[in-house]
Amino acid sequence: MVYKVKLDVFEGPFDLLVYLIENAEMSIYDIQLSEITKQYMEYIEDMQRRDIVLAGEFMILAATLIEIKSKMLLPRNKFEEDEEGFEDPRSELVEKLLEYKQYKNVAAYLQEQEEINNRIYVKPKEDLSIYTKEPDVFLNLDLIQFIKAFDMFLRRRKKIEEVKNNYTRIKRQEMSMETKIEQMKRILTSRRKLRFRDLLGGVKSRYNVILTFVSLLELIKLKSVKVEQKTNFGEISIIANEIDTQQAEGA
């Protein structure tokens, strides 16, 4: 039987196959594979003759059909036939075709719905530009955000307090006047004459300067050193008192 299909545009190889099966009045559950494969191939050849670009998927299905056909031609072995689990090589294809057919039906249903809905009209949105000029300012408040903000503040404050505490601790740990005096005395034993800045030991923090100066005053009071300053804000020269140095050395 020479089968002529009109050149509809098919939506894919399954679409074509379903068409062929239905046209041949075959049951989808019992596809006569030789017949349907022949028709399918004829159709594809026809398409190619007409120079219609066929998607690769049409060829893949053709190959699948031929594969199934050859499997069915193979003599079945007795053992397999007795098995309950014997699988018809067509079953996978049938399953796919049934699923596809279902969605084809859905497509038809949607088409109906679209048609029905096309009979209903809606109106466009009114020109709302008169309302959209000045937006309403709306204060967005959220309790969680509020708590978070406050917590952040509390944490920050706690941190500052901690830093402050550390700061005082460090201060207490800084050199005492007694230690400073001892240190200065040691320097004065090796160098009998020096400048105030030599006593700072490179640390020019306010604390160290004051500490050094106060210690120096103490040493003056103890008559351990003599101090000279030639001009206001000028260099302070310090000269160690011999006796005292010797005492220090002896100690």
Next chain:
Amino acid sequence: MSSKKTIKSAFESMMFVWGEPLDVKVAADIFNIDWKDAYEYFKELQEEYESEGRGIRIREIDKSFQFCTYIENDEFIQRLCTPIKEKRLTQSAMEVLAIIAYRQPVTKGEIESIRGIKCDRVIEGLIKKNLIEEVGRSTGIGRPILYGTTKLFLEKFGLKNIKELPDIEDIGNIVEDIEETDTGQISLEI
């Protein structure tokens, strides 16, 4: 606090100016009322227009409500004017849309394996028409994009929500019924 009557009347005005489906939540927020109450009011209005046989009706789309014309009046509307109709969807677009509607969220790969053919272009077209959209990514290899239908899809096909789609098992019968009814009508007209 506004009375129910006032609120329902306001909902009608709001739907009218809005044109597009009006979100129940938006409407409820304007009166600071419960979503459920607002929904109830919309349903009551819908029922009123229907029972009075009005030429305008209210339809529900995805928790939104919209004024529209009574379907049976389309003939008279067309006599008055020819409203611009959108181009109908192609058969392939319908098939892809059908698969996405029932299997969403679904990947392109799944769609293609059901149809047995590539469908990049069709998907692109449906996205452009705003009938489908990306709804996430699959956890599978390559994390492919998952597609789902949009609100416009519901609107275009006159569905309240996606659950209103008939059971896929029944679809065959429904389509046959429609075809039979159509034939019936034609023979009556002759």
Next chain:
Amino acid sequence: MSSKKTIKSAFESMMFVWGEPLDVKVAADIFNIDWKDAYEYFKELQEEYESEGRGIRIREIDKSFQFCTYIENDEFIQRLCTPIKEKRLTQSAMEVLAIIAYRQPVTKGEIESIRGIKCDRVIEGLIKKNLIEEVGRSTGIGRPILYGTTKLFLEKFGLKNIKELPDIEDIGNIVEDIEETDTGQISLEI
């Protein structure tokens, strides 16, 4: 010949689609009926929408009829259509508000000593936003103003009363809880 009911329903659909005032003559011609009858039908429809207190009404303009919104609903339409701009409180405003909320009634001096920074402007801003208010005067030197939170403050934060504020000792924990939940969500997203 169409029934009066059909014609009236069609008129409604036609007015709805037409948008602009629909000429009675045009409408009458579609049904091949008398101008007078058509006019009568439009007047009946107008009367129906009015007596039912609908949110959409029909107005007559020079022998034409048109759907429009009910004038008293203008306020609600405006609320629907006016875009909302969200504004948030600054961090300093939040801090001052928090101190007031927890220590009220409280003077500006106390707030400033807690924050270690002047806050005249912030307090002014909060008063303007009606989130805080003057609640009296302290008995201290100079009788400084005492501040407290307002009813709007409770409303905006969804609190029944000021006692519903989380315990200040718990604040650290609460924030940690929130952060943990947040992290949980993030890890789920990955």
